[in-house]
Amino acid sequence: MTKFRSRLLFAIISLIIIVFVCLGLVLGLLVNGFILHGVQNDYPIEKINGEIWSSLIVCLGISLAVILSLVIRITSIYTKPIEDATIAANELAKGNYKARTYENHAYETGLLGQSINILARNIEDMSKSYEMQHDRLYTLIENMGSGLLFIDGKGYISIFNRTINEVFKTDRETLNGQLYYEAFEQKEIVTLVEEIFMTERNVRRQIRLSIAREVKDFEVYGAPILGANVEWKGIVLVFHDISDLKRLEQMRKDFVANVSHELRTPITSIKGFAETLLDGAMRDEVFLKDFLTIILNESNRLQMLILDLLELSKLENKGFVLTLSKVNIKELLDNSILMLSRKATEKDIKIELSAVDEELVVDGDMDRLKQVFINIINNSLSYSTKGDKVSIEIKDMDNVVLIDIADTGIGIEEKELPRIFERFYRVDKDRSRNSGGTGLGLAIVKHIIEAHEGTVKVKSKVGVGTTFSIYLKKNLQKRSS
Structure with missing residues (x-):
């Protein structure tokens, strides 16, 4: 840029000298002409001097005007586009990729502006593409179901996603920039990282970690990251939670x-x-x-x-479909009690059904609901002894019907309650087998009630009895489970 300005200044000065030389020659010719004309016509010397000075001033003014117009012209053609291009280049260097310069295709300097604008557009497109790719990658990393962790060559944690924070119950400030053996207290992770650092090989391993008093299983994939010249960049770890599996x-x-x-x-x-x-x-x-x-x-x-x-x-089959109809609750319970009346009589156990609205109906599969009530009432009879009682109460709760089936039997320990709906789970295994149960009845009950968009709950106390509470919606929108 400095060389160009020097050359431009040299050209302007040369042009000015040429103009002045030409002007001198013209003035010389004019002066000689005036003097010769004055001598031939006997003009006074004072008149000749005035005409000479007038001509000199006019020529000088014309020459200055010519020089000024040439300077302005040269400046507009060469200097101004270069200054604009310099400003645009500085803005690009600062990161303003929208900066542009004026393009004048009539002169060579226009090529400079055109090239800078092309460069600016290319850089802007590349910047947008980079930002788009960065946003996509960030979204992918942040929302992937597995935990992602990047540890640099010095052992510092530099990249991690939200899943890592959720899994290990930490925040970004705790992990960001920390050494891996300080950030994680689990020895299994530290050992795995050190193994990858030492061997520089991919590792896939299932590990069990204790996190906040909870034990979880993970499948961990670890890999070293090496540069083009086998330059050590760090390692990446992917934690896939397989606890549910x-x-x-x-x-x-x-x-x-x-x-x-x-x-x-x-x-x-x-x-x-x-x-x-x-x-x-x-x-x-x-x-x-x-x-x-x-x-x-x-x-x-x-x-x-x-x-x-x-x-x-x-x-449990996804294709299972309920055959829905309007089911009269009292009529359904009366039929269920009738089917179990012989067993109740043999064990000298009384079954009582409280007064209920004769017209109370719900949307449901009659056969499946009967299966539910028979299973629960039969379960109450099986775990009750002579002289006990089974009470059935129905409550109309606006859009929901609540059926409580309570017995005065042996009851269930509180620690056993969360598991009684599991398949084959028995509170008293020997007694269950002697009673003829298969251990699947309550699991079937739970599936049928959930298929009706309802819930089943149980409360019990040893030596006092057990109460099963069934909540059924009066109106169902779905027609399948």
């Missing part, structure tokens, strides 16, 4: 184990008594009748278990 896996194992155990018991009894009969016991009519009765009972129990398993599988 582990819990489901354990539930599956427990379910298979429970099913195997429940099936093994009646099958073992049937096989054992059948072998005993074949070994000669069938000749004794007393033994024959008793053993065949046991085989029949165990077969019925096995059939009940299989049917309950099939029923539970059907209820």
